[in-house]
Amino acid sequence: MNPFTITGGAGIRSPLQRWHKSQNAVFDSANGAQFVSRYQAVELEANRAKNLGLADLTTFPRCGIKAGHDGQYLRTQGYNLPGGANLAALQSSGSLLLRLSDTEFWLLSDLQQQAKVFAADLVDLPATCYDLPRLHSHCWLALSGDMAPDVLAKLCAVDLRCSAFAVNHIAQTSLARVNVIIVRTDTASGAPRFYLLSDISSCEYLWHCLLDAMQEFSGTTIGLNALQQL
Amino acid sequence: MKILNCPLNGPRNISEFTYGGEYHAMPDAAKSSRSDWAEYIFFHRNPAGPVIEWWCHTASAYWFLAERDTRNNEILRTMPVAEYLSEQQA
Numbered sequence: 001m002n003p004f005t006i007t008g009g010a011g012i013r014s015p016l017q018r019w020h021k022s023q024n025a026v027f028d029s030a031n032g033a034q035f036v037s038r039y040q041a042v043e044l045e046a047n048r049a050k051n052l053g054l055a056d057l058t059t060f061p062r063c064g065i066k067a068g069h070d071g072q073y074l075r076t077q078g079y080n081l082p083g084g085a086n087l088a089a090l091q092s093s094g095s096l097l098l099r100l101s102d103t104e105f106w107l108l109s110d111l112q113q114q115a116k117v118f119a120a121d122l123v124d125l126p127a128t129c130y131d132l133p134r135l136h137s138h139c140w141l142a143l144s145g146d147m148a149p150d151v152l153a154k155l156c157a158v159d160l161r162c163s164a165f166a167v168n169h170i171a172q173t174s175l176a177r178v179n180v181i182i183v184r185t186d187t188a189s190g191a192p193r194f195y196l197l198s199d200i201s202s203c204e205y206l207w208h209c210l211l212d213a214m215q216e217f218s219g220t221t222i223g224l225n226a227l228q229q230l
Numbered sequence: 231m232k233i234l235n236c237p238l239n240g241p242r243n244i245s246e247f248t249y250g251g252e253y254h255a256m257p258d259a260a261k262s263s264r265s266d267w268a269e270y271i272f273f274h275r276n277p278a279g280p281v282i283e284w285w286c287h288t289a290s291a292y293w294f295l296a297e298r299d300t301r302n303n304e305i306l307r308t309m310p311v312a313e314y315l316s317e318q319q320a
Binding site: 085086100101157158171172173174177179180181 | 231238239242243245246287288289290292
């Protein structure tokens with residue numbers, strides 16, 4: 001079996017599943033995993049999220065690979081490699097390739113979950129490469145909207161304002177005292193959006209820290225439907 | 231707040247780092263005695279002055295070397311391991 005293929009039936013759920021249910025979330029499923037499609041009317045969520053919205057993408061496909069010196073293996077497989085460490089590059093499939101060091105790469109699916117997260121031709125890895133399963137090791141949150149940098153400024157010492165932290169840049173740092181990978185990947189309309197990837201055991205803690213920090217900016221939780229409209 | 235400059239990630243709060251002990255060149259496994267290995271693993275020089283140390287940026291699990299003056303706790307420089315080793319060979 002292709003180790004990069006997301007399988008496992010319909011049982012993949014976020015650690016935040018119970019919280020989502022308590023907020024009357026409406027769920028949808030893809031790739032054998034459940035995700036929140038909306039909490040309230042999509043138009044309402046999308047409008048509020050232009051200001052500030054938080055979404056849980058933890059069950060979305062993703063994986064990692066140690067790709068040898070300078071990511072040479074991925075280059076030979078036709079991936080568009082980021083120019084250096086702590087940069088990301090959008091792939092033609094819509095997925096996002098993160099470069100966390102000279103040799104470590106993570107691939108995040110697109111929001112439609114259509115992109116294959118590592119094609120089958122990556123199964124026969126050379127001896128210098130090995131896979132890093134990341135679906136169950138990390139949570140994946142998306143913080144969107146004009147006020148997103150202000151929320152992060154309350155929780156993180158790194159300057160993540162749009163003027164200082166460009167699109168497709170990555171910061172591996174501490175957010176609310178939890179190790180986190182922060183990726184700036186703006187929405188189609190150009191609004192700020194940050195992907196936050198943290199150890200899955202910190203998922204609930206980080207979610208509630210963000211909700212608390214979002215209060216003063218009237219932020220809201222959003223489902224995938226609203227996130228796709230931004 | 232004390233800032234340490236990670237060679238991979240840039241300036242970060244010292245709380246994001248883990249100290250890894252003094253750097254020593256690893257003995258040649260084929261030629262060294264037990265006492266050489268004990269010296270390498272368990273004993274430090276602990277000088278009063280500049281010393282090369284292992285540090286790890288915890289959030290990215292990135293190990294690098296820092297030169298720190300133990301008299302005033304000033305970080306003199308930080309560098310990737312490969313950069314330091316090539317310096318030593320030059």
